[in-house]
Amino acid sequence: MDSKLVNSLLGKLTIAFGLVMLIPLIAAAFYDPEHMWIFAVTLVFVATVASIFSIYGKSRLHQRLRVREAIAVVGCGWLLVCFMGAVPYLLLNPADPLAALFESVSGFTTTGVTTASSFNDFPPSILVWRCLTHWTGGIGVIMLFIIIMPQMNSGTSYLFNAELPGGMAERTVPKIKASALLILTIYISLTMLEIVLLLVAGVPLFQAINLALATMATGGFSYYHDSLISFHSVFVEVIAITFMLISSMNFSLYYKIWRRDWQSVLEDSEHHYYLGLLAVATVLVTINLYFSGYMPFADSLRHGFFQVVSIGSTTGFASDDFNDWPSFSRNILLLLMFVGGCSGSTAGGIKISRVVILLKAAWAELLRTLHPRIVYSVKMGKREIDPVVVGNITRFFFLYILVFVVLTVLISLSGIAVMESIGIIAACMSSVGPAFGVVRPTATYGMLPDWARFISILAMLLGRLEIFTLLAILRPDFWRDKKNW
Structure with a gap:
């Protein structure tokens, strides 16, 4: 382990x-001078931390970033950012450090839940910081870092893949830094477009x-606190649905659309499966809401479609309190969280x-059981999936479910009912946020005891880092000097 490089x-x-x-800090200077000191003190603290790392770190020109150093940077970097991001909340309310950490982790992991009883508890500058943690966490803290850091060979690939995770993640262009910059440009452009459309819909600027x-x-x-329910606007919901779909693909x-590479877009099977899943889920939820007599057909379609897209994209907005929906609809939403x-x-x-590859791999094993001599390869569209990748996805799925079960048992120790514990951990690991029961869409995580909030923080971090990175840096032998990484 090159600790000097990691520190640098x-x-x-x-x-x-x-x-x-x-x-x-600038927002506080103009709109909230009373709390400007919070961000001034935080910046001093951040500068001190940066100085300490610089003293104990050293980077050399053309330094090779190996996988172990990359894992350390991703894991420790995310923990560091979450802890530093909690400082403004802690300075605002020193009495509850766990709530400060919860708010920061919830923002950076894009889980989007809070322990605050009212957003009026937050001054304008803190609300600005709250939005920024969300947005930077979405594009990936490490992704922004890749753009400003020097090119460091193979280990940078791990940093890139850690921020764009999934079984089929790919670069848009050959060079990692160029890919990161291009993705950031797309991200900013789409954000600005949505702001304009929301302003046209009559939403105030800050909102x-x-x-x-x-x-x-x-x-x-x-x-x-009740998400989009308070807006009472179909136009706002349509805009939200559109951009939730865009950002979850x-x-x-x-980039291919911008290059007018329509053939590649049409041949990309992943988004076909994704949109097909959302379509089927929407039909099922709409039918269930309507025939159960919960709401008229038009409202069933409107709220069913919105909620399926919201939960399926792991955004976690709500146009209606789905905790009161029939059990079948709630179970569909729970499955979409996973x-x-x-x-x-x-x-x-x-x-x-990953889910599609797992299903195809299971089907292949069934065929091999019936026909031992059959040769069957797993494919996504026209692309054949390497058996090593299939094995990695299988291991990831097993570990994901194992961690989910362990965290569900741990959070239930606080006295939360089993079904509610399942919903909380599923929502936190998948960065959805709201779930059922005590953390329904119109409630907050402030009602949870400290132990449950701590487990929720752990679930959010494990879900965002896709388990392996955080578990790897927690192993003592990870930090010992080895030559086989």
């Missing part, structure tokens, strides 16, 4: 974090910015590509 890169990541922190940042990050932070598609969006998107969850 973490120092640069901390500097990049400080640059983002300048935005709420439009908040909704656009949250939607593009597939996060779900809303200006109101592979960003490489938009699946998530496409690889290479800002969405969470297992990812639709």
Whole structure:
């Protein structure tokens, strides 16, 4: 382990974090001077941390970033950013450090839930910071870091793939830094477009910015505790649906569209499976809501479609309190939490590509059982999937379910009912946010005891880092000197 290189890169990541922190500082200077000191103190703290890393770090020209150093940078970088992001909340309310950490982790992992009883508890500058943590977490903190860091060979691929996870993630152009910059450009452009459309829909400026940042990050932070219910606007819901779909599909598609490579877009099977899943789920939920007498057909279609897209994209917005929906509809939404969006998107969850590959691999094993001599390869569209990739996805799925079960048992120790515990962990690991029961869409996580909030934080981090990275850096032998990485 080249600890000096890791420290150097973490120092640069901390500097990049400080640059983002300048935005709420400027906002506080104009609109909230009373709390400007919070971000001034935070910046001093961030500068101190960056200095410490710089003292104990050293980077050399043409330094080769190996996989182990890359894992350390991703894992420690995310933990570092989440802890530093909690400082403004902690300075605002020193009495509850766990709530400060929860708010920061919820923002950066794009889970989009809060423990605050009212958003009036947050001054304007803190609300700006809250939106920014969401948006930067969506594109990926490490992705922004890749853009400003020097090219460092093979290990940078791990950084890139860690921020665009999934079984079918791909670069848009050959060079990693160029891919990261292109994805950021697309991300910013789509965010600005959504802000404009929301302003046309009559949404006030700050709320439009908040909704656009949250939607593009597939996060779900809303200006109101009851999410989009308070807007009472079909136009706003349509805009949200459109951009939730856009942000939950592979960003490489938009580069292909810009290049007018329509053949590649049409041949991309992942988004076909994803849109097909959402269509089937919408039909099932709509029929269930209507025939159960819960609401008229038009409302059943409107809220069913919105909620399926919201949960399927792991955004977590709500147009209606789905906790009161019939059991069948709630179970459909719970299953969608696990699946998530496409690889290479800002969405969470297992990812639709992995689920499809797992189903095809299971079918292949069934065929081999019936016909031992058959040769059957797993494909996504016309692309044949390497057996090594299939094996990796199988291991990931097993570990994901194992972690899910363990965390569900642990959070139930706080006295939460089993079904509600399942919903909370599923929502946190998939970065959806709202679930059922005590954390229904119109409630907050503030009602949870401290132990449950701590487990929720752990679930959010494990889900965002896709388990392997965080578990790897927690192993003592990871930090010992080895030559076989």
